[in-house]
Amino acid sequence: MKRIISIRSYGVKLGSTGNRFVITGKGVDKQTIPALDISEIILYGKAINITTSAILLAIKNQIPIFFMNRYGRPYSMISPIVASGTISTKRAQYSALNDRRGFELARAFIYGKMKNQERLLRLRANSERYDRAVQIRMYADNIAKLADSLLNIEYDGHYNETRAKIMRLEAEAARDNYWKGFALLLPDGFIFEKREHRHARDPVNILLNYGYGFLLTRVINAIIISGLDIHAGFLHADRAGRESLALDLIEEFRQPVVDITILKMLRLKELKRDEILEVDDSNNVRLSKGTLHKVINSLKERLEHRSDMYSIEDRIVEQARDVARFLRGEITEYKPFII
Amino acid sequence: MKRIISIRSYGVKLGSTGNRFVITGKGVDKQTIPALDISEIILYGKAINITTSAILLAIKNQIPIFFMNRYGRPYSMISPIVASGTISTKRAQYSALNDRRGFELARAFIYGKMKNQERLLRLRANSERYDRAVQIRMYADNIAKLADSLLNIEYDGHYNETRAKIMRLEAEAARDNYWKGFALLLPDGFIFEKREHRHARDPVNILLNYGYGFLLTRVINAIIISGLDIHAGFLHADRAGRESLALDLIEEFRQPVVDITILKMLRLKELKRDEILEVDDSNNVRLSKGTLHKVINSLKERLEHRSDMYSIEDRIVEQARDVARFLRGEITEYKPFII
The missing domain is CATH 1.20.120.920 (CRISPR-associated endonuclease Cas1, C-terminal domain)
Incomplete structure (x- = not known):
């Protein structure tokens, strides 16, 4: 079963290395997760970092990234410029x-x-x-x-x-x-x-x-x-x-x-x-x-x-x-x- | 005339404070730029950090963020979930x-x-x-x-x-x-x-x-x-x-x-x-x-x-x-x- 990466904590960073996402930050155990295991990335709040390499990795694997406001509602998403379907x-x-x-x-x-x-x-x-x-x-x-x-x-x-x-x-x-x-x-x-x-x-x-x-x-x-x-x-x-x-x-x-x-x-x-x-x-x-x-x-x-x-x-x-x-x-x- | 924020350098970070974008990173002079002065954000390459607060600020000001691949072509953009126009x-x-x-x-x-x-x-x-x-x-x-x-x-x-x-x-x-x-x-x-x-x-x-x-x-x-x-x-x-x-x-x-x-x-x-x-x-x-x-x-x-x-x-x-x-x-x- 695929996992969701859901990040809320202040100062946490979502990066990548090769085909894996890497989560780091103070007070957080470093995690390395293969992109293949991820279905969706959800970032809550304002103080999370994401690298362009993580964005590229998500796009390559068709993993949507959603940004949620403080009411818990998506206000934006990262979409590939190439759309799916005809x-x-x-x-x-x-x-x-x-x-x-x-x-x-x-x-x-x-x-x-x-x-x-x-x-x-x-x-x-x-x-x-x-x-x-x-x-x-x-x-x-x-x-x-x-x-x-x-x-x-x-x-x-x-x-x-x-x-x-x-x-x-x-x-x-x-x-x-x-x-x-x-x-x-x-x-x-x-x-x-x-x-x-x-x-x-x-x-x-x-x-x-x-x-x-x-x-x-x-x-x-x-x-x-x-x-x-x-x-x-x-x-x-x-x-x-x-x-x-x-x-x-x-x-x-x-x-x-x-x-x-x-x-x-x-x-x-x-x-x-x-x-x-x-x-x-x-x-x-x-x-x-x-x-x-x-x-x-x-x-x-x-x-x-x-x-x-x-x-x-x-x-x-x-x-x-x-x-x-x-x-x-x-x-x-x-x-x-x-x- | 509005400016474009265009970032290429490894490890540079695009953040925000209040209604301003903040660019930091090793070897880069810290810059603080009012969102009102920006028309577009372009991120080249793989190792740039962006914070969710900078993304939110860009969306509030209808500033598109483009991610460019190594051929200089846009491969993705951040779009607000609310579309413009009817x-x-x-x-x-x-x-x-x-x-x-x-x-x-x-x-x-x-x-x-x-x-x-x-x-x-x-x-x-x-x-x-x-x-x-x-x-x-x-x-x-x-x-x-x-x-x-x-x-x-x-x-x-x-x-x-x-x-x-x-x-x-x-x-x-x-x-x-x-x-x-x-x-x-x-x-x-x-x-x-x-x-x-x-x-x-x-x-x-x-x-x-x-x-x-x-x-x-x-x-x-x-x-x-x-x-x-x-x-x-x-x-x-x-x-x-x-x-x-x-x-x-x-x-x-x-x-x-x-x-x-x-x-x-x-x-x-x-x-x-x-x-x-x-x-x-x-x-x-x-x-x-x-x-x-x-x-x-x-x-x-x-x-x-x-x-x-x-x-x-x-x-x-x-x-x-x-x-x-x-x-x-x-x-x-x-x-x-x-x-």
């Missing part, structure tokens, strides 16, 4: 913007997300006290109904209006049902009022943000491998210039990869409430280094675990390829990944 | 692949290149001895005829066949005429048998390769600013995954930017024949550090020089925008840049 896939992608294929993909992504929200709540409700379980199942039932409504949306040629309908149902499922059910599943001592992105200061939101940021690097990767353009999305189509297609495809993987893992870690007390966060020099709240490594390792395990032939990691690539196949007309339906 | 331009670009618009662009790029080849030869022939001047003007005449033939190519709906015709004329102009005339313009002591890319070991080809590599970073930049995809080209369409559109657009700028500058430097003896090249640790021939800096500075001067309102640098961006406007249907004709 332009015919991107061409199909662009021609599908605002047509029925785009609509069907947008709906499928959110349908997958809703079904996964529903299933996560039902699954976890079983281990809850009776009254709480009833309430959680009620949220799951509501989401199931919203998923049905989603399938009833017809495409009438007005792309943006139809997309807005999908987004409204999505918001209702998430805000009014899923996250309320999710809050009930948290162990005592964790308060979760609502999902917050950038300026979250509570442990659960910050854990989710880092988790989604990590997952996003995998989704971006899968999209690039499939020859698609990460910037031309179908659901998040209005966010010009954003990594819209990655934000589309991530939807069906949020619950099965991140939420389920974070919830498990909190419920099993793998993360201790007072040790999750730390305050950096600029008084920003962020994930502590120890927690970051635990979370990334757990997410990596989750991604690589094989229940049948395929790991979820394989499935992310497979789903991205299905998006490409659907756009090129090689398959007639795109089926989202559902747990 | 997807409508890329969409128009993809829909134009293999149609009349693509054909017209491909022809215009090569027409511009041929006219610039012709003009450079005619201009420089004036300062040559009579018999040599006659020969150079003959090559210029031939290129002018080939440019006329180019305009006579009709688009008959067979994209690849028509493109192959353009490429044949282009090869005839370059190989059989332009480079032969160019060789006659070189000062004594420089032998130039033919254009060579990757494995060139002679000073003139190596100088041209570095020059084109540097120019390519500017063209890539202009294309990204204009919201176009560097990978979907019209002329170099068959090179899947390459930076095809950049290779298309660079054609009309090769002579006016690089050839003219290199020729001038050689003729004015700004570059001494025995000091141009050096041999690195792996026995590869490359441009010496001193020459690299001289060449980049001269090219930069050439790009920024204003003969009328616009510098050539401005014109590269303007031409890329014209490609975008033409593809979106806002202008009906694309006119190449001709000296």
Whole structure:
């Protein structure tokens, strides 16, 4: 199984010698790792050095390097100037913007997300006290109904209006049902009022943000491998210039990869409430280094675990390829990944 | 006028503090440069360190970072995950692949290149001895005829066949005429048998390769600013995954930017024949550090020089925008840049 190089510590240097990466720095044991063993490099924070030879080695081995901001979200990546795949896939992608294929993909992504929200709540409700379980199942039932409504949306040629309908149902499922059910599943001592992105200061939101940021690097990767353009999305189509297609495809993987893992870690007390966060020099709240490594390792395990032939990691690539196949007309339906 | 940070030396480190880049390293005077003063960062070779804070600072200021291989060609760049521009331009670009618009662009790029080849030869022939001047003007005449033939190519709906015709004329102009005339313009002591890319070991080809590599970073930049995809080209369409559109657009700028500058430097003896090249640790021939800096500075001067309102640098961006406007249907004709 390939490894991820994930570096957070101040002053650490990532270099290379021959076909190996070399990690050095004060307070760090020197590590030498063959490039063949690495799938991805993730650099968190501001004070890490990387050499041009390490960048060249990564590019030669098609290892993406992601730079993550202090919210745990990728803000940049190093890409080879030579892109993978042919332009015919991107061409199909662009021609599908605002047509029925785009609509069907947008709906499928959110349908997958809703079904996964529903299933996560039902699954976890079983281990809850009776009254709480009833309430959680009620949220799951509501989401199931919203998923049905989603399938009833017809495409009438007005792309943006139809997309807005999908987004409204999505918001209702998430805000009014899923996250309320999710809050009930948290162990005592964790308060979760609502999902917050950038300026979250509570442990659960910050854990989710880092988790989604990590997952996003995998989704971006899968999209690039499939020859698609990460910037031309179908659901998040209005966010010009954003990594819209990655934000589309991530939807069906949020619950099965991140939420389920974070919830498990909190419920099993793998993360201790007072040790999750730390305050950096600029008084920003962020994930502590120890927690970051635990979370990334757990997410990596989750991604690589094989229940049948395929790991979820394989499935992310497979789903991205299905998006490409659907756009090129090689398959007639795109089926989202559902747990 | 904004500066380029161009680093070649072994062990130099590019860091940052606040809104400034900091260059340090043994044998190098520490430099601190405000990010606002920088237009581009170019890192040559293998043993340069860059910190994640410098990368973040560059991204915040939309300063691209290019990594150049030992042939002086960009092999990678750091791009923000958020792309510039909207997807409508890329969409128009993809829909134009293999149609009349693509054909017209491909022809215009090569027409511009041929006219610039012709003009450079005619201009420089004036300062040559009579018999040599006659020969150079003959090559210029031939290129002018080939440019006329180019305009006579009709688009008959067979994209690849028509493109192959353009490429044949282009090869005839370059190989059989332009480079032969160019060789006659070189000062004594420089032998130039033919254009060579990757494995060139002679000073003139190596100088041209570095020059084109540097120019390519500017063209890539202009294309990204204009919201176009560097990978979907019209002329170099068959090179899947390459930076095809950049290779298309660079054609009309090769002579006016690089050839003219290199020729001038050689003729004015700004570059001494025995000091141009050096041999690195792996026995590869490359441009010496001193020459690299001289060449980049001269090219930069050439790009920024204003003969009328616009510098050539401005014109590269303007031409890329014209490609975008033409593809979106806002202008009906694309006119190449001709000296």
